[in-house]
Amino acid sequence: MTMTVQETMTAAPADIRRHELAAFLRHRREHITPEQVGLPRGRRRRTPGLRREEVAHLSAVGVTWYTWLEQARDIQVSVQVLDALARSLLLDPSERAHLFQLAGAADPTPATSCPSITPALRQLIEQLEPLPACVQNSRYDILAHNRTYGLLLCDLDAVPPEDRNCMVLCYTNEEWAGSIVHLEETRRLMAARLRAAMANHLAEPAWKMLLKRLRAESPEFCEAWDRHEVVSHRSKQKEFRNPYVGRVSVIHTDLWLGPDLGPRMVTYTPADEESRKRLEELHAIAVARSS
Helix, strand or coil, rough: CCCCCCHHHHHHHHHHHHHHHHHHHHHHHHCCHHHHCCCCCCCCCCCCCCCHHHHHHHHHHCCCHHHHHHHHCCCCCCCCHHHHHHHCCCCCHHHHHHHHHHHHCCCCCCCHCCCCCCCCHHHHHHHHCCCCEEEEEECCCEEEHHHHHHHHCCCCCCCCCCEHHHHHHHCCCCHHHHHHHHHHHHHHHHHHHHHHHHCCCCCCCHHHHHHHHHHCCHHHHHHHHCCCCCCCCCCCCCCEECCCCCEEECCCCCCCCCCCCEEEEEEEEECCHHHHHHHHHHHHHHHHHHC
């Protein structure tokens, strides 16, 4: 049910969001054909697009519950259900972001897309090759990367998008962790930086979900986190063991993409001539693999 102009002017923001969410879901449902989601059309179909029960079935939720959602009822919607609805309704990245915003929830898989990753920025990190470069947010999600970075610590393209987070990789991915020469020190510093960054995001679901996952999957993270250390970002020298070219020493530099400590471009420049040659070799391997 759509709100009138007068109702909109007097309604609370949460009420407005619920009605906008209901209208958005209904519109998307009515503009998807059964064939697009692998369902038979049948001869008696009168509903334009999908039926409510079909969306509920595809999303593994109850029909009554989904009906209440389209009726703008005041019900709780989990991020898991929103993710399922986004997939069932074939939402593109912009529509998915809109869905989560209307529901007042944070997307649990933000690494899959990011409005800050423009074609020009993507081209820029590609032009930095053979230097490894990527774009990360303050939560350490890897939002974009060039080919050299994609092979520096592990085969990043083989990692599911929802796992492309430097904290998750450093504490739970054996290949990534094995590539870091000074692993224990690196883990402690990253946990301290995450704690410092999280001070401005304590109530945000995506941050809480990341923290919950790390504490559940890594005793080493729990130990580092419970130290309550806080460290700000700064340039430093790092050393990696790469399976293709051997040991590489680089200077880590953060280039911030806005006035706040949010998205940043991370670059690794060689610390010595041998590392420069090895990065060039690694880039050549990455190019050959991609082609």
